[in-house]
Amino acid sequence: MKTPSWLQENAGLRIMSLVLAFFLWAYVTGGGETERGFTARVATKNLPAGLVMTGRPVERVEVRLAGPRLLLAKIAAANNLSISLDLDGAREGSVSFAALETRLPLPAGVRITRIYPATIEIGLARGDGGTATPAHGGE
Secondary structure, three states, X not given: OOOXXXXXXXXXXXXXXXXXXXXXHHHHHHOOEEEEEXXXXXXXXXXXXXXXXEOOOOOEEEEXXXXXXXXXXXXXXXXXXXXXXXXXXXXXXXXXXXOHHHHOOOOOOOEEEEEEOOOEEEEEEEOOOOOXXXXXXXX
């Protein structure tokens, strides 16, 4: 079968146009910035000996991230967002962790637009075997 002459004219220009159209499409659909909600696990570490957590500690926080679609899709696929809270040196009483956004490692180009709760309070008491909760997330 013979190729029509109109298709053969400017073949190089047609191919270049298709390649350019593909890259433009890929940029618009995959490279644009978007915002998306995630859940991050809260893990505690270095609980001092003789202390236990009291009450029911926060296990997850809601996070809104903004950034390139492809990076957010990669974060969603990995499903391993985690905020680590270091209890080293903590004493009996209440320990407050603020600025949680600084404790969440993210790839360059992704930023946190919202985090809830913004502060986490952890109650610590001398271990007595009562209603205390052992540390979780052991990192």
